[in-house]
Amino acid sequence: MYAFYLDKIQLPVTPAKMNMKIANQNKTINLINDGEVNILKAPGLTEISFDAMIPQVLYPFAVYTDGFKEAAYYLDKLETLKVDKKPFQFLVSRVSPAGKLLFDTNMSVSLEEYTIDEDVENGLDLIVSLKLKQYRTYGTKKVVVKQTQNKKTAKVATTRASTKTPAKTHKVTNNETLWSICKKVLGDGSKYKEIAKLNNIKNPDSIQPGQVIRFA
Template sequence: MAYVFYLGEMQLPIAPSKLQLKINSNNKTTTLINEGEINIIKSPGLTDISFEVLLPNVKYPFATYVDGFQKADYYLNILERLKTSLEPFQFIVTRTAPNGDYLFGTNIKVTLEDYTITEDADKYGQDVGVSIKLKQYKDYCTKVISIKTITDANSKTTKVATVEQNRGSNKVASKTHTVKAGDTLWAICKKELGDGSKYKEIAKLNNISNPNLIKVGQVIKLG
């Protein structure tokens, strides 16, 4: 099975061979008198994602360099920006069979929790190994309530609560489309954007030199 990994706008040059997604539980176990333990079912918790990636300092023929060959520090700088930006980003993985058939994908908004950089000459040679941990991010909103005291002509006071504004993290993630068998860039733009003629614009956005050559499993950014 072949993988393609994206962290935000960055495609990893060498896809990790192993990926772990842990769907956490918020269920609560409690004890009832004369009934013993029961399990109170609650909505699932946030998903934890972990994997290890090799960042090459050597141009390997099996690696993919979307923006041309870049050494490890290029990707390390992007990881640092993802960590310090205090903003969530999209984590996207596409999976294809050896014959090129699209299998399934993962597309989830996440935060970069932590990462460990390892330099080991015996294991990695000139390259750098990075262990990455991500956590699912869900948009949320908080209501700001203002309580005012109103006094009428008879000196009677009344407290009135009003919602002044909403604050939260509701940034819209960039829209993407994973190429399936039979897709064309024109058809994707027609379906997703309502205008097939935008295929040249989308090709430029995704650094696609030939709009007629897109691959099954390829993730197309639409904006």
């Protein structure tokens, strides 16, 4: 079973296929005496594309974690993700028929573009083609220059990680995922597998509102 999440919202119909372009930024140059060589550089950003069906009517095969939502709900969410200028979490959860969690895709992304296709063959339903790009956090150092008696000194200020002790438990609320809870409480969403194991949760996507999650 596959489940696609865009910023905590599960797509009602799982896309039939997904394409991930995992690129590198290596550069090939020619040296006078040694010929062609490959300069290895840091990897590029992963690009993701897929087509998603947004149903306008209630289907038995569709999944609505918070009840049926019309297409306008999902279109409004996509537009918000497009113009908000903020990265969001993209998650693909893969679970075997036996309920075992398989490998997953979990990364911060930006919504680069999307296309809405309306076709008479699809009835009232919409097909939305999405293109996402991996987002990597980055930061700058702040240099404070002080001048005393014609002498300038520079001090580099850096941001330190928070030393706040995380809560020992968390009560699940509506629209929360185990990843988002770990991000909020621990500061690292990728620890959701570890927390799922600690709480004997076989399927991280099955948490329910009111459920208490332990972190120690």
